[in-house]
Amino acid sequence: MTTDLLAKNDRLAGELRARLHLDGIAACNLIGAPGAGKTTLLEHTIRRLSDVPITVVEGDQATDHDARRIAATGARVVQVNTGTGCHLDAAMVTRALSALKPEPGAVVLIENVGNLVCPALFDLGERAKAVIFPVTDGEDKPLKYPHIFRAAGLVILSKIDLLPNLDFALAEAIDNVAKINPDAAILQLSARSGQGMTDWYDWLRSQFAAARQSAFA
Amino acid sequence: MTTDLLAKNDRLAGELRARLHLDGIAACNLIGAPGAGKTTLLEHTIRRLSDVPITVVEGDQATDHDARRIAATGARVVQVNTGTGCHLDAAMVTRALSALKPEPGAVVLIENVGNLVCPALFDLGERAKAVIFPVTDGEDKPLKYPHIFRAAGLVILSKIDLLPNLDFALAEAIDNVAKINPDAAILQLSARSGQGMTDWYDWLRSQFAAARQSAFA
Numbered sequence: 001m002t003t004d005l006l007a008k009n010d011r012l013a014g015e016l017r018a019r020l021h022l023d024g025i026a027a028c029n030l031i032g033a034p035g036a037g038k039t040t041l042l043e044h045t046i047r048r049l050s051d052v053p054i055t056v057v058e059g060d061q062a063t064d065h066d067a068r069r070i071a072a073t074g075a076r077v078v079q080v081n082t083g084t085g086c087h088l089d090a091a092m093v094t095r096a097l098s099a100l101k102p103e104p105g106a107v108v109l110i111e112n113v114g115n116l117v118c119p120a121l122f123d124l125g126e127r128a129k130a131v132i133f134p135v136t137d138g139e140d141k142p143l144k145y146p147h148i149f150r151a152a153g154l155v156i157l158s159k160i161d162l163l164p165n166l167d168f169a170l171a172e173a174i175d176n177v178a179k180i181n182p183d184a185a186i187l188q189l190s191a192r193s194g195q196g197m198t199d200w201y202d203w204l205r206s207q208f209a210a211a212r213q214s215a216f217a
Numbered sequence: 218m219t220t221d222l223l224a225k226n227d228r229l230a231g232e233l234r235a236r237l238h239l240d241g242i243a244a245c246n247l248i249g250a251p252g253a254g255k256t257t258l259l260e261h262t263i264r265r266l267s268d269v270p271i272t273v274v275e276g277d278q279a280t281d282h283d284a285r286r287i288a289a290t291g292a293r294v295v296q297v298n299t300g301t302g303c304h305l306d307a308a309m310v311t312r313a314l315s316a317l318k319p320e321p322g323a324v325v326l327i328e329n330v331g332n333l334v335c336p337a338l339f340d341l342g343e344r345a346k347a348v349i350f351p352v353t354d355g356e357d358k359p360l361k362y363p364h365i366f367r368a369a370g371l372v373i374l375s376k377i378d379l380l381p382n383l384d385f386a387l388a389e390a391i392d393n394v395a396k397i398n399p400d401a402a403i404l405q406l407s408a409r410s411g412q413g414m415t416d417w418y419d420w421l422r423s424q425f426a427a428a429r430q431s432a433f434a
Contacts, residue, residue, distance in 0.1 A: 033250040034333045034362060035354025061334065063360050084364055086303060086334040114362070116251045117278065117303040117332050136353040136376070137252025143280050145251060145331070147301055159353070165382045167409075192384075 009122055012090035016097075016125030020108070024215030026207045027093075027108040029124050031148060032132030034114030037158040039066045040191045041132070041200070042109055046073040049201060052208060053106040057096040059088040059113045066111065076100055087118040090125055105212050107204065120147035127207055128153035135159050135166060139173040142180045149180045154187065154203060161190035226339055229307035233314075233342030237325070241432030243424045244310075244325040246341050248365060249349030251331030254375040256283045257408045258349065258417070259326055263290040266418060269425060270323040274313040276305040276330045283328065293317055304335040307342055322429050324421065337364035344424055345370035352376050352383060356390040359397045366397045371404065371420060378407035 020027055032038050039058075046054050056077040058066040067079035078096040080088060093110060102108050110126060112119045131152040133141060136159055142149040149155065155177050163170065170188075177186055185203065189196030237244055249255050256275075263271050273294040275283040284296035295313040297305060310327060319325050327343060329336045348369040350358055353376055359366040366372065372394050380387065387405075394403055402420065406413030 033252065033331070034358050035250065035351070060361050062363050063357070065357050065361065084338060086332075113334065114250070115303075115332060115334050117301075117330065118335065121301060134252070134353070136351070136379075140280070140282050141251050144277050144282065146279050162353075162379070162382055165379060 013123035023104040026211035029126035036132040130154040142176040161193035230340035240321040243428035244343040246343035253349040347371040359393040378410035
């Protein structure tokens with residue numbers, strides 16, 4: 001990773017953030033390892049928040065599977081394929097939003113490439129980064145992947161419906177998040193069972209409301 | 218990712234492979250997303266294959282948690298911390314092996330940084346890459362992360378004790394692996410329940426025997 005590359009990305013991300021701010025658009029950068037439950041969370045969110053204008057940028061190395069799943073919900077979506085690339089960058093998101101043209105006051109949900117490492121370094125002009133941390137992983141993930149947890153405004157403990165079948169130490173996991181990032185909000189949910197989803201919807205609405213307010217004040 | 222960087226890594230990996238070959242050492246590069254079950258699999262493997270000289274290289278962004286878990290089994294281990302880095306490279310493994318000094322005919326198990334993306338590009342001089350694909354992830358992972366599945370000699374479907382609690386389509390997952398890499402061996406196992414572990418031990422012993430045979434023939 002060259003410093004030049006990161007500096008160029010930071011510049012583009014700054015421009016994108018300024019544009020989104022002017023239009024009162026709340027962009028959320030959703031980060032998690034492959035299989036953390038990112039797309040499933042988006043499907044439920046779009047179907048439930050039918051009063052919120054949501055557009056989606058889908059990042060994957062290959063296939064348009066996720067974009068097709070999102071399109072089936074009725075939301076506008078662009079799939080970005082990164083090839084061997086391991087993260088989305090601000091240029092990709094800028095191009096995707098030029099195609100999507102989200103309306104002023106919209107919510108843009110950006111699903112990053114499934115990776116708990118590289119996306120930490122690349123600012124996408126988002127309002128917040130949300131990290132999905134499934135309880136099927138180990139409790140020590142925040143300590144072992146500190147960069148991404150430190151960058152997150154929200155940490156979502158996902159797949160909690162499986163807790164009775166696992167040896168996952170929930171309190172220790174929450175403690176590990178707090179050790180790395182005491183300011184992060186922490187939610188627990190399961191898209192499959194519905195547990196905790198209201199907290200996530202409330203968090204997303206608060207982001208949406210704050211973006212509108214700051215733009216149209 | 219610059220071409221220079223990859224070319225330099227390929228050169229170092231080639232040198233490392235030649236040295237390991239001369240000493241009849243079988244190195245296996247274990248790759249999987251965070252929480253796939255890599256360290257747990259290693260712990261069980263070292264305890265069970267007590268007749269096989271096993272040394273371990275542990276890759277993580279931060280902490281020495283995994284090295285301490287491995288050291289508790291009695292195996293020699295070196296922890297490599299990559300900081301913001303997203304993968305191990307051949308130079309890191311060469312340095313680790315200079316410290317570990319595995320004996321001729323040994324097995325070296327290399328646990329890569331938890332990441333299903335970047336490690337695909339970096340040859341570590343290993344005899345085989347094994348990808349761990351937990352059934353708590355989606356069936357479509359081989360299609361969405363094709364580079365890593367294409368590079369693998371072995372794909373391990375892990376955590377199969379959880380299958381009764383999941384909506385995972387096992388046959389479809391196996392079919393997706395075969396679509397991307399028809400030559401890959403596929404195993405199903407659970408380190409927790411013990412199901413399928415014998416197949417993994419047999420595969421590892423076959424690697425070990427082949428490395429010894431080709432060196433000491």
